[in-house]
Amino acid sequence: MAGATSDPRLESNLLATFFLQTTMDLVLLLQRVFDALFNSAIYSSLALALVIIFRSTGLLNFAQGEMATFTAYIAFVLLAGPQPRLTGGGLAGLVPGVPFTVPLAIVGAVLCGMAVGAATERVLIRPLGGASDLALVNITIGLLLATNSLMAQWWGTGPRIFPAIFPSGAGQHFTILGARLRYSTIGVWIVLLSVLILLILLLRHTRVGLAFRAVSISPSNAELVGVRVGPTLMYGWAMASGFGALAACLSANSVLLEPNMMLRVLVYAFAAATLGGLDSPKGALVGGLIIGLSQTLIPAYVPFIGFELSVLPALLAMVLILLIRPAGLYGTKRIERV
Amino acid sequence: MVDDVFDEVGLKVENLHASYGAVEVLRGLNFEVASKGVSVILGANGAGKTTTLRAICNMCTTSGSVVLGDEDITRTGTAEIVRKGVAHVPQGRGTFPELSTMDNLMIGAYTRKDNEIRDDIDRWFEIFPRLSERRDQLAGSLSGGEQQMLAVARALMCRPRLLLLDEPSLGLAPLIIEDLFERFTTLNKETGLTMLIVEQNANLALEMADYGYVIESGEISLSGSADQLKNDPAVQEAYLGA
Numbered sequence: 355m356a357g358a359t360s361d362p363r364l365e366s367n368l369l370a371t372f373f374l375q376t377t378m379d380l381v382l383l384l385q386r387v388f389d390a391l392f393n394s395a396i397y398s399s400l401a402l403a404l405v406i407i408f409r410s411t412g413l414l415n416f417a418q419g420e421m422a423t424f425t426a427y428i429a430f431v432l433l434a435g436p437q438p439r440l441t442g443g444g445l446a447g448l449v450p451g452v453p454f455t456v457p458l459a460i461v462g463a464v465l466c467g468m469a470v471g472a473a474t475e476r477v478l479i480r481p482l483g484g485a486s487d488l489a490l491v492n493i494t495i496g497l498l499l500a501t502n503s504l505m506a507q508w509w510g511t512g513p514r515i516f517p518a519i520f521p522s523g524a525g526q527h528f529t530i531l532g533a534r535l536r537y538s539t540i541g542v543w544i545v546l547l548s549v550l551i552l553l554i555l556l557l558r559h560t561r562v563g564l565a566f567r568a569v570s571i572s573p574s575n576a577e578l579v580g581v582r583v584g585p586t587l588m589y590g591w592a593m594a595s596g597f598g599a600l601a602a603c604l605s606a607n608s609v610l611l612e613p614n615m616m617l618r619v620l621v622y623a624f625a626a627a628t629l630g631g632l633d634s635p636k637g638a639l640v641g642g643l644i645i646g647l648s649q650t651l652i653p654a655y656v657p658f659i660g661f662e663l664s665v666l667p668a669l670l671a672m673v674l675i676l677l678i679r680p681a682g683l684y685g686t687k688r689i690e691r692v
Numbered sequence: 693m694v695d696d697v698f699d700e701v702g703l704k705v706e707n708l709h710a711s712y713g714a715v716e717v718l719r720g721l722n723f724e725v726a727s728k729g730v731s732v733i734l735g736a737n738g739a740g741k742t743t744t745l746r747a748i749c750n751m752c753t754t755s756g757s758v759v760l761g762d763e764d765i766t767r768t769g770t771a772e773i774v775r776k777g778v779a780h781v782p783q784g785r786g787t788f789p790e791l792s793t794m795d796n797l798m799i800g801a802y803t804r805k806d807n808e809i810r811d812d813i814d815r816w817f818e819i820f821p822r823l824s825e826r827r828d829q830l831a832g833s834l835s836g837g838e839q840q841m842l843a844v845a846r847a848l849m850c851r852p853r854l855l856l857l858d859e860p861s862l863g864l865a866p867l868i869i870e871d872l873f874e875r876f877t878t879l880n881k882e883t884g885l886t887m888l889i890v891e892q893n894a895n896l897a898l899e900m901a902d903y904g905y906v907i908e909s910g911e912i913s914l915s916g917s918a919d920q921l922k923n924d925p926a927v928q929e930a931y932l933g934a
Binding site: 561564565567568571572574575576577578579580581582583686 | 751769771774775786787789790795798800850
């Protein structure tokens with residue numbers, strides 16, 4: 355009968371529509387992945403900072419995000435030059451007379467971050483070495499609040515425009531299979547991967563790196579081979595806060611600079627670090643990717659999870675992975691002595 | 693105060709007290725270690741042997757005085773004491789289980805700035821070929837005997853002048869213990885390294901030591917040359933199983 359054989363033209367039309375639709379879906383998926391990559395890099399950088407400190411001291415530094423934002427303000431001040439309106443109250447006398455270029459301001463911010471990190475270890479953490487870890491974690495929460503208020507006091511709570519580090523204008527992207535990969539996304543990944551590689555080389559192939567690993571395994575045994583534990587930990591805090599500063603400066607353009615800028619990022623970075631295994635730099639990277647991607651993709655494809663609930667998938671991913679691997683994806687299970 | 697027993701004193705401990713919190717573990721120890729000699733401290737579990745070594749390295753709260761050569765190190769920090777040439781193989785061996793054998797040896801040489809570190813590592817690999825075979829393995833995956841070899845090699849990588857050994861025989865098979873103690877003797881004869889060994893295995897320890905002390909509830913109860921102690925009825929009964 356007529357119904358048994360369908361119109362070949364209609365069939366090819368349907369097929370074409372189907373392919374077109376699928377292609378569009380795939381392009382959209384790729385676009386979402388590309389978009390998520392930028393945030394992923396930021397989460398990974400801050401997670402790296404958390405991992406470095408956890409590895410060496412067994413502490414979670416809740417102030418990591420605020421310390422990072424603080425350094426982004428430093429970069430902001432360096433960029434602005436001597437404009438009293440923009441200069442933080444306490445820093446007015448220290449601001450250089452000439453505005454810095456963007457890369458130089460970021461180097462300044464990273465150096466300042468390292469100094470702040472080192473000082474935090476020396477002044478707040480080391481003298482309380484005998485206190486319990488929980489007490490020290492509470493101190494970092496106190497530091498979070500103090501830093502946050504200080505920034506509000508000096509620079510106000512209004513958002514500031516932070517210059518873009520990488521070209522991020524309308525047309526500045528590659529087009530791959532119809533999806534746009536922005537230069538700035540590539541830029542943050544290049545920065546993130548280079549510092550990560552540098553960190554791994556430092557840990558694996560230098561004397562300081564070896565001392566750092568020894569201290570993170572056993573401070574008392576490290577001391578027995580002549581490693582000065584205090585200063586080694588201080589380098590760790592400096593390094594971590596340097597990473598934090600980088601994370602803040604890289605994201606300040608897209609989220610606008612304000613005192614609470616890194617608060618959400620910190621939550622995601624915590625999730626990323628936990629997911630990856632709190633003591634693994636590689637885990638921080640992979641964790642940041644998983645959190646960044648699931649935060650974008652799951653609300654997009656699972657209708658009942660709206661974008662407002664985008665934290666949920668991250669939390670679920672974390673719980674699932676910790677159920678299966680309590681040490682996280684790449685975290686070391688401590689080897690018990692025989 | 694005690695008179696010097698030896699011509700040349702490597703380590704002199706006077707009126708050493710040590711406590712963990714409210715518990716006093718050492719109650720006024722006096723003893724000496726001859727330079728280039730091997731001294732042993734015997735004692736039962738809980739007598740304070742481990743604490744004595746920890747106190748020498750300032751790893752617990754102490755009072756009294758500890759003099760290394762002619763330098764007072766009572767108030768010196770642990771890392772600084774190591775830098776002055778004291779190597780300590782603690783109980784639990786002091787190796788880093790999550791580092792490779794090679795890295796453990798490298799970190800042992802942390803205080804050194806010379807360029808003979810690689811040569812020293814090669815020498816230890818010659819002495820302990822088992823370690824050479826396992827150079828890239830994590831220290832935590834080595835057998836007990838291999839870990840003890842690594843611990844000793846790790847401690848000697850800093851080229852110390854005084855080696856403190858905390859129960860090196862603990863948990864090892866008798867053959868391995870014998871081999872290990874033979875190596876200690878050779879090491880002492882060849883390099884003149886001063887050693888202070890804390891042991892429960894009195895037989896072996898007195899075999900290689902020149903001089904010995906017996907510690908009971910945080911005090912030295914007996915001292916003398918190794919031969920004297922071997923023939924002492926009290927030592928025989930309590931430590932030699934005679």
